[in-house]
Amino acid sequence: MLHQYPTSFARFYDVIYHHxxxxxxxxxxxxxxxxxxxxxxxxxxxxxxxxxDALSTGADIYGIDISSAMIDVLLGKIDKREHHRVSIQSITDCKFDSQFKLIIAPFRVMMHVLDKEEQLKAINNAYDHLAPGGKFIFDTFIPNLQQLITGLENQVDFEGEYESDKKLKRIVSTKPDLINQLINIHFRIEWDEDNKTKMEEWDVPLRYYFRYELEHLVERSKFDKYKVLGDYLGNELNNQSKEFVFICQK
Ligand SMILES: C[S@@+](CC[C@H](N)C(=O)[O-])C[C@H]1O[C@@H](n2cnc3c(N)ncnc32)[C@H](O)[C@@H]1O
Structure with a gap:
């Protein structure tokens, strides 16, 4: 099942995640x-x-996403002549006639793919769309076991302004589903508009992964070569790492 990001989440995504x-x-x-x-x-x-940013520096980049609200925000930022580069498709079955030198799925995209056969399809689909020697890079977070078990209860993870004098707040709660390896997340976004506080809530499951599960998954896929980093600075995995950054090469 695909969980599209809702409108308010897309609307305030940049304010929250740029920060x-x-x-x-x-x-x-x-x-x-x-x-x-x-x-x-x-x-x-x-x-x-x-x-x-990539497009403005001249990159020959294409983009796909399943959430139309997110894509709408993106289309609002780029020239109309470049809109053909963006389409609504899923990682598991997207289709392009051309092959790519680089495919990236940044910031937890693979954590939205919940089922193991779908995960394998996604990785193999990336492989099939790569030119020889090309790279597929994706990341997931390393589960914090203590936080996973206890969950979060109404934690404010963002509080600021989305425009001058207009407040925006996001509150997050999580519950683990250990047998299905899911973190069920409840988001609540509150913002000032028309002299009122508006609010939207959203429930979304995220699939958390462990190191050797991901290694086995990639090894089951068509990729023969890969490496795993523990951050975005090029460091190997260690006990302080917070991220799995997989770099798979065709
Ligand atoms: C946390 S956001 C990351 C967005 C962007 N890559 C970034 O780093 O800001 C995850 C994105 O993955 C998209 N997504 C979820 N499932 C997907 C799927 N099956 N295929 C393609 N995109 C998907 C969501 O709609 C969302 O826009």
Whole structure:
């Protein structure tokens, strides 16, 4: 089952994640994009946190996503002549006539793919769309076991303004589903508009992964070569790592 991001989440995505995430992964993915000579595909392109910058630096980049609300925000940021580069498709069965030198699925896209056969389809689909020597990069977070078990209860993970004098707040709660390896997340977004506080809630499951599960999954796929980093600075996995960054090569 596909869980599309709702309108309010898409609307405030950039305000929240430029703050929470850009310092972590932005430079890494943009460097990968800049170093690529040839076509690039971003899977789960969202509001274009990387895509819009990549396009403005001249990258030959294409993007897909399943959430129309996210894509709408992205289309609002780029020239109409470039809209043909963006389409609504899923990682598991997207189709392109051309092959890509680089395919990226940044910031938890694979965690939205819940079923193991679908995960394998997704990775193999990326393989099939890569040119020889091309790379597929995706990331997932390393589960924090303590937080996973206890869950979060109404934690404010963002509080600020989305425009001058207009407040925005996001509150998150999580519950684990250990047997299905899911974190069920409940988001509540509150924002000031028309002299009222508006609100939208959203429930979404995220599939968490362990290291050797991901290694086995990639090894079951068509990829023969891969490496795993523990951050976006090029460091190997260690006990302080918070991320699995998989770099698979065709
Ligand atoms: C956390 S956002 C990341 C967006 C963007 N890559 C970024 O880093 O800001 C995850 C994105 O993956 C998309 N997504 C979820 N399932 C997907 C699927 N099966 N195929 C393609 N995109 C998917 C969501 O709609 C969402 O836009």
């Amino acid at each position: 929470l995430r850009n310092g972590v992964d932005h430079e890494f993915y943009l460097n990968e994009i800049k170093q690529t000579k040839g076509k690039i595909l971003e899977i789960g392109v969202g509001t274009g946190r990387f895509f819009a």
